Amino acid sequence: xxxxxxxxxxxxxxxxxxxxxxxxxxxxxxxxxxxxxxxxxxxxxxxxxxxxxxxxxxxxxxxxxxxxxxxxxxxxxxxxxxxxxxxxxxxxxxxxxxxxxxxxxxxxxxxxxxxxxxxxxxxxxxxxxxxxxxxxxxxxxxxxxxxxxxxxxxxxxxxxxxxxxxxxxxxxxxxxxxxxxxxxxxxxxxxxxxxxxxxxxxxxxxxxxxx
Amino acid sequence: xxxxxxxxxxxxxxxxxxxxxxxxxxxxxxxxxxxxxxxxxxxxxxxxxxxxxxxxxxxxxxxxxxxxxxxxxxxxxxxxxxxxxxxxxxxxxxxxxxxxxxxxxxxxxxxxxxxxxxxxxxxxxxxxxxxxxxxxxxxxxxxxxxxxxxxxxxxxxxxxxxxxxxxxxxxxxxxxxxxxxxxxxxxxxxxxxxxxxxxxxxxxxxxxxxx
Numbered sequence: 129x130x131x132x133x134x135x136x137x138x139x140x141x142x143x144x145x146x147x148x149x150x151x152x153x154x155x156x157x158x159x160x161x162x163x164x165x166x167x168x169x170x171x172x173x174x175x176x177x178x179x180x181x182x183x184x185x186x187x188x189x190x191x192x193x194x195x196x197x198x199x200x201x202x203x204x205x206x207x208x209x210x211x212x213x214x215x216x217x218x219x220x221x222x223x224x225x226x227x228x229x230x231x232x233x234x235x236x237x238x239x240x241x242x243x244x245x246x247x248x249x250x251x252x253x254x255x256x257x258x259x260x261x262x263x264x265x266x267x268x269x270x271x272x273x274x275x276x277x278x279x280x281x282x283x284x285x286x287x288x289x290x291x292x293x294x295x296x297x298x299x300x301x302x303x304x305x306x307x308x309x310x311x312x313x314x315x316x317x318x319x320x321x322x323x324x325x326x327x328x329x330x331x332x333x334x335x336x337x338x339x
Numbered sequence: 340x341x342x343x344x345x346x347x348x349x350x351x352x353x354x355x356x357x358x359x360x361x362x363x364x365x366x367x368x369x370x371x372x373x374x375x376x377x378x379x380x381x382x383x384x385x386x387x388x389x390x391x392x393x394x395x396x397x398x399x400x401x402x403x404x405x406x407x408x409x410x411x412x413x414x415x416x417x418x419x420x421x422x423x424x425x426x427x428x429x430x431x432x433x434x435x436x437x438x439x440x441x442x443x444x445x446x447x448x449x450x451x452x453x454x455x456x457x458x459x460x461x462x463x464x465x466x467x468x469x470x471x472x473x474x475x476x477x478x479x480x481x482x483x484x485x486x487x488x489x490x491x492x493x494x495x496x497x498x499x500x501x502x503x504x505x506x507x508x509x510x511x512x513x514x515x516x517x518x519x520x521x522x523x524x525x526x527x528x529x530x531x532x533x534x535x536x537x538x539x540x541x542x543x544x545x546x547x548x549x550x
Contacts, residue, residue, distance in 0.1 A: 173445065184446055184477050195434045200442040206434060221404045223417060230413040234444040242453035246466045255457045266395050286429055 132157065132164040133191040135181070136327075139334035149200040150188035156204055156284060158319035160211035166330065167191075185232050186200050201233045204284050214284040216266075221279035222254035228277040228285035237262045237292045244297050264304060267293070273308035275313075282317075290314035343368065343375035343418075344402040347538075348382035348394070350545035361399035362538050367415055367495060369530035371422035373470050377541065378402075391406050412444045415495050425426035425483040425495040439488040439496035448503045450474045475515060478504070483517035486524075493528075499524030 136150035147172035150166070157164045169178045174185045182189050183196040189198040190206065197203045207265060208215035208225070215225050239260050267289075270277070277285045278282070294311050314320065345368070361377070366467035368375045382387045385396045393409040400407065401414040406412045419436070421424035426436050450471050457465035478500075482490070488496045504510060505522050516536050525531065 146391065179477075179480075183442075183481050184474065186446075192434075195430055197434050197438045199438050199441040199445060202434075202438040205437060207443070210388060218404055221405075223408050223413075226416060227408045227413040228411050230410040230416070230444065231394075233441065234412050234448065235397075237445065238449045238452060240370050241449060242467055242470075245470065248467055251466055254460055255460055256453055259453075263395065266390075269390075270394050 130215075130289060131191075131193040133299060134164050134203075135161055135189045135191070135248045136187045136330070137165045138168040139171055139338065140331055145328055145331050146324050148151065148187065149291075149328060150191070151323050152200045152288065153188050153190060153203050153207065154323035154326055155287055155291070155320050156207045156214055158322050159282075159287065159317070161211045162207065162210060166326075201229065201288065204288060205229060208284040214280045214287070216281075218279075218285065221283075223287045224278035225283040228283075232285065232289040232292050236263055236267060240292055240295060240298045244295055247297050260298075260301065264298075264302065264307065268304040268307050271310045275310075286310075286314055287320075290320075293306065342402075342404040343373060344378045345375050345414075346378045346380060346400045347398045347541070349379040350549065351381055351542055354455070356523075356539055356542050358506070358537050359398065359538060360502075362417070362534050363499065364399050364401060364414050364418065365409045365534035365537060366498055366502070366531050367418045367425060369533050370493075370498065370528070371418065371424045378539075388510040403532060412440065413498065415499060416440060419495040423460070424493075427490045427492075427494065429490075432494075435489035436494040436496045439494075440499055443496065443503050446476060447474055447500065451503060451506060451509045456505055463481055471509075471512065475513065475518065479515040479518050482521045483504065488523075497521075497525055501531075 134150050136155045137147055140148055154164070156162075169181075169187065178211075179185055181196065186202055188203065190203040191195065192206065195206075197206055205226070216222055221312075222277075239256060240263075241262045243254065243256040246256060276282055277289060290311050294306060294315055299308070299311060345364045347359055347362050351359060363483060365375070365377075380386075380392075380398065390396055390496070392407065397409075399411055399414065400409040401417065403417065406417075408417055416437070427433055449476075450467060452469045454465065455469040457467060467516075487493055489498060501522050505526055510522060
């Protein structure tokens with residue numbers, strides 16, 4: 129019996145499939161060998177109980193026995209404490225992993241997601257484009273000098289940064305060979321491939337149930 | 340002797356004074372009674388050594404003896420582990436504090452800062468305004484039902500969320516009485532007042548040295 133349950137939507141349209149953020153938590157559990165169940169909330173009609181668990185009406189959120197967390201970044205840091213595969217135990221490796229995990233959330237995704245949002249809203253030459261270029265160029269400079277962000281090996285920081293950088297509009301934005309190689313390398317990992325296939329199968333099963 | 344050094348710029352123009360993010364770390368140390376030194380890097384001419392410590396050329400970053408971290412959110416979570424004032428020791432309180440700390444960084448600031456950036460770039464009716472409204476309304480709904488975000492008492496999550504929400508353009512954006520009372524209550528704390536006064540004095544001393 130697993131005590132971990134990853135909560136996601138019951139169904140989403142084809143566009144976001146393979147990118148809904150429960151994938152981050154599935155991927156972390158697959159890397160660490162942690163068993164988990166998947167629970168669902170309605171995406172079409174978000175109920176008060178959903179907002180009680182996730183105040184913005186989003187997914188994912190995580191149950192770990194009695195503990196409950198929302199925010200994919202918080203759930204990742206929580207899961208990471210269960211396995212040295214995700215988070216080194218030595219203080220220097222732990223600090224470096226923490227800083228790059230937060231960097232993915234607050235320095236990179238803070239620009240990529242709003243830029244992407246304006247982009248798909250019909251404003252591809254939006255006012256965040258210069259800032260996006262600068263952030264991605266700095267990341268390219270880092271990744272051109274090393275294979276992993278923290279501790280000289282795969283950590284949860286790479287999992288998250290790769291998930292941030294693999295958004296198609298971001299991945300196609302300019303030529304950054306070290307970043308492209310990094311994203312390709314991370315998303316080739318069997319744990320990512322399984323997490324992605326499982327998410328796609330989850331939503332395909334929902335299609336079948338609706339048909 | 341303190342082993343903690345908070346790094347910030349040697350000087351900034353008047354506009355950002357009181358808002359440079361070393362304030363978050365000063366505030367956390369003041370709340371927790373942790374002694375710290377303040378180090379400076381040049382803001383006008385950012386050197387390679389600065390980018391080695393902070394890959395985007397920003398501040399703050401933190402030294403804790405041999406450990407070094409960038410990202411204010413990562414440094415806050417690192418400091419929080421030193422004091423139950425900032426982070427409850429029980430697993431439920433810790434998880435709740437972690438989720439709201441990440442929420443401030445990745446659900447609220449991910450919208451407020453890009454919106455603010457477009458706003459001060461001359462586009463106050465920008466394409467992020469609807470998203471900002473939605474996020475702030477959800478936070479208002481949460482804060483109208485409780486005084487603190489996590490564990491029923493002040494934590495590092497409140498410190499960070501209040502620092503995110505006190506940005507003047509965000510604070511003035513619409514009428515949200517519970518959020519306004521929350522920001523007023525948090526920024527009235529002596530630890531915030533001292534951190535802010537110390538940052539203002541730091542930059543005023545730099546003016547005097549340049550005069």
